[in-house]
Amino acid sequence: MDATDTSHPDHYHRVVDCQWACPAHTDVPEYIRLIAQGRFTDAYMVNRHSNVFPGILGRVCDRPCEPACRRGRVEAKPVAICRLKRVAADHRDDVTARLPKIPKVKNGKRIACIGAGCASLTVANDLMPLGYEVTIFEQFATPGGLMRTNIPAFRLPASVLDEEIGMILGMGVDLRLGHRVESLREMLEEGGFDAVFVGSGAPKGKELELPGREAAAANVHIGISWLESVAFGHIERIGERVLIIGVGNTAMDCCRTSLRLGAREVKVMARKPRAFFKASAWELEDAEEESVKIIVNRSPKAFVLEHGRLAGMTFECMEYELDSRGRITAERVTGEEFIPADDVILAIGQENAFPWIERDLGIEFNKWDVPVVDPTTFQSTRPGVFFGGDAAFGPKNIIWAVEHGHQAAISIHRHCQGEPLAERLPPGVTLQSRKMGMHEWSYANDYAPAERRLMPHVSLKERFKKINIEVELGFSAEQVAQEVQRCLNCDVQTVFSAKLCIECDACIDICPVDCLTITPNAPEEELRTQLKAPAKNLSQPLYVSAPLPQTRRVMVKDEDLCVHCGLCAERCPTAAWDMQKSHVHWPHAEDEARSLEQRKPKIA
Amino acid sequence: MTFIAKPKVAHPSLPRNALGFTRRDYEGALSTLCAGCGHDSITAAIVEACWGLSLEPQNLVKLSGIGCSSKTTAYFVSGGHGFNSVHGRMPSIATGANAANRRLSYIGVSGDGDTLSIGLGQFCHAVRRNLDMLYIIENNGVYGLTKGQFSASADIGSKAKKGETNLQPPIDPVLLALDLGATFVARSFSGDKRQLVPLIEAGLRHRGFALIDVLSPCVTFNDHEGSTKSYAYTREHYEPAVLADFVPREREITADYGAGEASEVTLHDGSRIVLRKLDADYDPADRQAAAAKVQERMSSGEYLTGLIYLDASGERPEFHQVNRTPEAPLNSLPYEALMPGRKALEKILARYR
Numbered sequence A: 001m002d003a004t005d006t007s008h009p010d011h012y013h014r015v016v017d018c019q020w021a022c023p024a025h026t027d028v029p030e031y032i033r034l035i036a037q038g039r040f041t042d043a044y045m046v047n048r049h050s051n052v053f054p055g056i057l058g059r060v061c062d063r064p065c066e067p068a069c070r071r072g073r074v075e076a077k078p079v080a081i082c083r084l085k086r087v088a089a090d091h092r093d094d095v096t097a098r099l100p101k102i103p104k105v106k107n108g109k110r111i112a113c114i115g116a117g118c119a120s121l122t123v124a125n126d127l128m129p130l131g132y133e134v135t136i137f138e139q140f141a142t143p144g145g146l147m148r149t150n151i152p153a154f155r156l157p158a159s160v161l162d163e164e165i166g167m168i169l170g171m172g173v174d175l176r177l178g179h180r181v182e183s184l185r186e187m188l189e190e191g192g193f194d195a196v197f198v199g200s201g202a203p204k205g206k207e208l209e210l211p212g213r214e215a216a217a218a219n220v221h222i223g224i225s226w227l228e229s230v231a232f233g234h235i236e237r238i239g240e241r242v243l244i245i246g247v248g249n250t251a252m253d254c255c256r257t258s259l260r261l262g263a264r265e266v267k268v269m270a271r272k273p274r275a276f277f278k279a280s281a282w283e284l285e286d287a288e289e290e291s292v293k294i295i296v297n298r299s300p301k302a303f304v305l306e307h308g309r310l311a312g313m314t315f316e317c318m319e320y321e322l323d324s325r326g327r328i329t330a331e332r333v334t335g336e337e338f339i340p341a342d343d344v345i346l347a348i349g350q351e352n353a354f355p356w357i358e359r360d361l362g363i364e365f366n367k368w369d370v371p372v373v374d375p376t377t378f379q380s381t382r383p384g385v386f387f388g389g390d391a392a393f394g395p396k397n398i399i400w401a402v403e404h405g406h407q408a409a410i411s412i413h414r415h416c417q418g419e420p421l422a423e424r425l426p427p428g429v430t431l432q433s434r435k436m437g438m439h440e441w442s443y444a445n446d447y448a449p450a451e452r453r454l455m456p457h458v459s460l461k462e463r464f465k466k467i468n469i470e471v472e473l474g475f476s477a478e479q480v481a482q483e484v485q486r487c488l489n490c491d492v493q494t495v496f497s498a499k500l501c502i503e504c505d506a507c508i509d510i511c512p513v514d515c516l517t518i519t520p521n522a523p524e525e526e527l528r529t530q531l532k533a534p535a536k537n538l539s540q541p542l543y544v545s546a547p548l549p550q551t552r553r554v555m556v557k558d559e560d561l562c563v564h565c566g567l568c569a570e571r572c573p574t575a576a577w578d579m580q581k582s583h584v585h586w587p588h589a590e591d592e593a594r595s596l597e598q599r600k601p602k603i604a
Numbered sequence B: 001m002t003f004i005a006k007p008k009v010a011h012p013s014l015p016r017n018a019l020g021f022t023r024r025d026y027e028g029a030l031s032t033l034c035a036g037c038g039h040d041s042i043t044a045a046i047v048e049a050c051w052g053l054s055l056e057p058q059n060l061v062k063l064s065g066i067g068c069s070s071k072t073t074a075y076f077v078s079g080g081h082g083f084n085s086v087h088g089r090m091p092s093i094a095t096g097a098n099a100a101n102r103r104l105s106y107i108g109v110s111g112d113g114d115t116l117s118i119g120l121g122q123f124c125h126a127v128r129r130n131l132d133m134l135y136i137i138e139n140n141g142v143y144g145l146t147k148g149q150f151s152a153s154a155d156i157g158s159k160a161k162k163g164e165t166n167l168q169p170p171i172d173p174v175l176l177a178l179d180l181g182a183t184f185v186a187r188s189f190s191g192d193k194r195q196l197v198p199l200i201e202a203g204l205r206h207r208g209f210a211l212i213d214v215l216s217p218c219v220t221f222n223d224h225e226g227s228t229k230s231y232a233y234t235r236e237h238y239e240p241a242v243l244a245d246f247v248p249r250e251r252e253i254t255a256d257y258g259a260g261e262a263s264e265v266t267l268h269d270g271s272r273i274v275l276r277k278l279d280a281d282y283d284p285a286d287r288q289a290a291a292a293k294v295q296e297r298m299s300s301g302e303y304l305t306g307l308i309y310l311d312a313s314g315e316r317p318e319f320h321q322v323n324r325t326p327e328a329p330l331n332s333l334p335y336e337a338l339m340p341g342r343k344a345l346e347k348i349l350a351r352y353r
Helices: A009-015 A017-021 A028-036 A040-051 A054-060 A081-091 A118-130 A158-169 A184-190 A223-231 A249-260 A281-289 A398-416 A477-486 A506-510 A524-530 A567-571 A589-599 B038-052 B068-075 B090-100 B112-116 B120-129 B173-179 B193-205 B231-236 B287-299 B319-323 B342-350
Strands: A110-114 A133-137 A174-176 A195-198 A220-222 A241-245 A265-269 A293-295 A298-306 A309-322 A328-340 A343-346 A385-387 A428-433 A435-437 A492-496 A516-519 A542-544 A554-558 A577-585 B060-064 B081-084 B105-111 B133-139 B184-189 B209-215 B238-247 B262-266 B272-277 B303-310
Touching (some): A009 A017, A017 A028, A028 A040, A028 A081, A028 A477, A040 A054, A054 A081, A054 A158, A054 A398, A110 A118, A118 A195, A118 A398, A195 A398, A220 A223, A223 A249, A223 A343, A241 A249, A249 A265, A281 A293, A298 A328, A398 A589, A492 A554, A506 A516, A506 A567, A506 B038, A516 A524, B038 B068, B038 B133, B038 B193, B060 B068, B068 B105, B068 B133, B090 B105, B090 B120, B090 B133, B090 B319, B105 B112, B112 B120, B112 B133, B112 B173, B120 B133, B133 B193, B173 B184, B173 B209, B173 B287, B184 B193, B193 B209, B193 B238, B272 B303
Parallel strands (some): A110 A133, A110 A195, A195 A385, A241 A265, B060 B105, B105 B133, B184 B209
Antiparallel strands (some): A309 A328, A542 A554, B184 B303, B262 B272
8 A cells, every 4th residue: 555645634634533524624622622621612612613503503413423433433332522512502601702803894795695594694604704794684583594493492492592693693794584585686686795695495395295185284284394383483282193204303303392282192103114214313312202102114105084184194014125234125015004193294304495596597407406506616507696505405404504604605705806716725734742741641641431421301291391491401510521531532643753663563562452553565455454453444544654664564553443542652662653633724714815815915 | 661551442343262351351560661662562472372372361370580571571461470589580480380380371581681690590490490381581682670781692792872882792592592402492573473472372382491582672772773682683683494383272274384384393282383494404303403503693693583493292301290290289289198297207307317
C-alpha cells in the first residue's frame, strides 16, 4: 500500500467518527471535554458554531453521530452524545454577548428566505453578521417550521424553540409571519431580492389510497398535518382506539401524541419486520415504554366502515423470506385480519410540494417533479435561487437542513459578491500536540469503563396529565460526570513520524486494543490479514506509514478500535508517536467573507 | 517509564486459548522500565508464548535476580508464582524450587550483569545440572540500572554513551552454555517476535536447561552510534541460522514446508519443533559445529540467531534424573514420607560413626 497522505484534510477528520458522521461537522469531543470541565457556555458555543440549534438538537437530533461513535465498537453502546449536547444547552449562561455582532451599516444586498424552518434560519444566522438584510416569509403565525409543527411539545418544549430561534431573529431578521408565498415569479420579479433561498420543507404527507378512504375521511388523518393541527391547538381529542400506519419517527410522534389526546389503545401497524423500521431505536423504545403496541407484518388493505363511520381496518398478514444478509427475497400473504379503530393516522412518509413555483422561471424540475439542485452549491438551475433543507433533496432531518443552510449561505454570499459558486474554501485540519511534560498529556486519556447512562423520564403517571410535559428530564450531575468520561477523545490524534521510529515495538506491545503492527508492506487485502488484530472493518481505511528507517518495514494502524489512550506516544522513546488535537476547520459564510476580503486589492 | 496503566479494554475479537483466556489475561503489572526498552518486548513475547501454550498461570514460576531485566517478571503472568532473589542467585532459587516441585514450569529472567558477572558461577552450575527450566538472558551489554557501565557481554571496541571504548573481551553465554553441555541453546532479538515467541514456547516445553540469550537494546544507555547492541546495529548484524516453529502436541502441522527445508524434533510431551535451516550446511544437533559457527560469525561481528543447538533425545540426564527427585511435589507427599523420623536419622548418622 502507498503511505497514507495525512496532509489530506479528510484523513484526521474521519478518525473523529462522530464529527465525520455529523452533517454539520460538530466538534463533538471538544464540547464533551468542555462539559467535563463544567464550561457549559463554551460547550454550547462550540455546538452553536456548527449546528446552530444545540438546545433543540440536544433533544430531537437524528444523531447520526451515535451509531458512528467508536465507543459503540469498542463496547456495546456509543457515548450519549445527544444527551450531553442538551446538558450544555440546559446549563449554559446567557450567550447574548457571544453571538455574532451585526453590522449597523448593511451591505446593500437583500435575501429572501421562504419558510421559517431550520434551513432558512441557518441562512439568516450566517448572513446577518455579514451585513445582509434577510427577510423570512412564513405561512404560519410562529416561526420554526416542522420543528414546531411536527415535533410534539412533550419532546421539544416551545420555550427551547423560541429561545434559539429568537437568537437568530434578534439579529434583525425581517420575519413576515402569516405570509404564504403563492408565486415565486412575483417574488423574483417584484421582491427586489438579490437571492432567494427556498427552505419550505417537505410539507405534504403521503396519502394511502385504499377502499373506504374517502368515506372514512372524518377519522383518517395525515400524520404531519394532524401533528400540525395538534401543535396549533386545532385538534384536542382523538378516539380511544387509534391505528398508526407506518413506523417512521413521525409515526412515533403520532402514537405518543394520541395517548395524550385521550387514546387508550394505540397500535402502530408495520408492513415489515422490526429490522426494517425507519424510526430511530430510541424513539421506538420511548413509544413502547408508553405501552404503544407495534404490530409487524401487517399490510393495510381497506378501511372498514359501519353505519357510515370508520370501524377499523383490514390488513393482510405478511410473511417474508430473508437472505443471509437480512434482505427480503420473497413475500407472501398468509391471511387477513380486521383490527377495530376509531381513528387512523397515516404516517407513511412525506413529499416536497411546489405548486407555487411556476415552471417557466428557468428552474428545472426532474422527473419526480422536484427542482434540480446542485449538491455542493445548493443552487437551482436558475442563478440566485437556492434550495435547502427538506425542500432540496426530500425529507432528511434537522441537522442536514442546518448544514444545507450553511452551504447555501456560502453560495449566496459568493453569488452576491459576483464570485463563482463552486470555488469555495476547502476544509482544513490543524494539529496541536497535547504533550505537556514527561508523562503529562493535556487530555483525560484513561479509559473509563462506565456503561452508557440512561435518560431519566417523567413517570408514566405524571407525563400524560398535559400535552406539553417534557418527558426526558435531562442528565443529572452524576450522570454527566460519568458519561463525559466515556468519550474516547478521538480528536486527540495519534500522529506518527516514520523517520523517528527505531522499531523497538514499545507501542505495539502496549497498545491495549492491538491496533498497531510493524510489518513488511503488502497490498491492502493482504495487509489487513497480517495485522496483530485483523482489520475486518473495511469501511475504516488503514494508516500506512512511510518505510521505517532501519528495516524498511511500515507501521500500520487500524484506527477502527483505537481508544486514543495515548500509550503509544507515552511509551515511544523517540517521540515518533505524538498525541495531537485535531481541529477540523469546516468553512462557513463568515470564513468565505474573510477570505474574499483578504483577496481584495488594498488601496493605500 | 510510564505512569499510565494499560487500560483493561481489549480488542473484542481477541482470540482465546484452550483455557478460554485471551493474551491480555497473561499480562502483569505496569512496566517501570524506560519507554522503548527491549525488555518490554521480551515481556510481550513471554506473554504471547504463555498464552499460546495455554499455560495455567498458577503453574508458572517466575524467577529473577537483580537488575532491569529482573524487574520484568512482575510484568507478565500476574497469576504465576514469583521470586526475586539476591543478585545473581536466581539459579539457586530455581534449583530449590525445581527440586521441591517438578510439575511446574520454570522461567528465569536474568540480565547480562546478573548472569555473566555476579551470577556467572551460579549460571554455569545451573547449566551443568541441566536444570529443567527456561533461562532467558535479557542481554544489552550495559548495566542500565547503574547508569550504563559496560557489562561482561560488551564487545571489544564497543563505545559507551559518553564515548569510552570497551577494551575487555566479552563472555558469550551461548558459547558458555554449549561448552557446559546445555541441551537447548538459542539466541534471539527483542525486536523479532516471530523468531522469539516460538523459541520461548519450545524452551518452556523442553525438558532440561533451555537458554535463550535475547539481544535486548538498552534504549537509554546503549542505543547510540558505536554501540554493538543498539537496535540499528543488531538489525544490521543479525543472522538467523535456524528458525524454530513450535507446534503443540494437540495441533496438526499446518504450515507448508518445502521438501528438505524442514526437519521435525519431537519433545518429551509430544509437542514438536519444526526446524527450518536457513544455512543448508548448518546442523543444530552438532554441538561442536554449532559452537564453531557461533564463533566464526562472532569474529566477523555478526550475531548468529535462532535455535543454535538442540538435544531433545533425553540422553543427557536432567536434574531430576540425576537427583532422583520424587515425581510428586513435596507439598503433596505425606508427612511421614517427608519426615522419616528419629529412627531414620539415627540410621543415617550411624553411617558416619
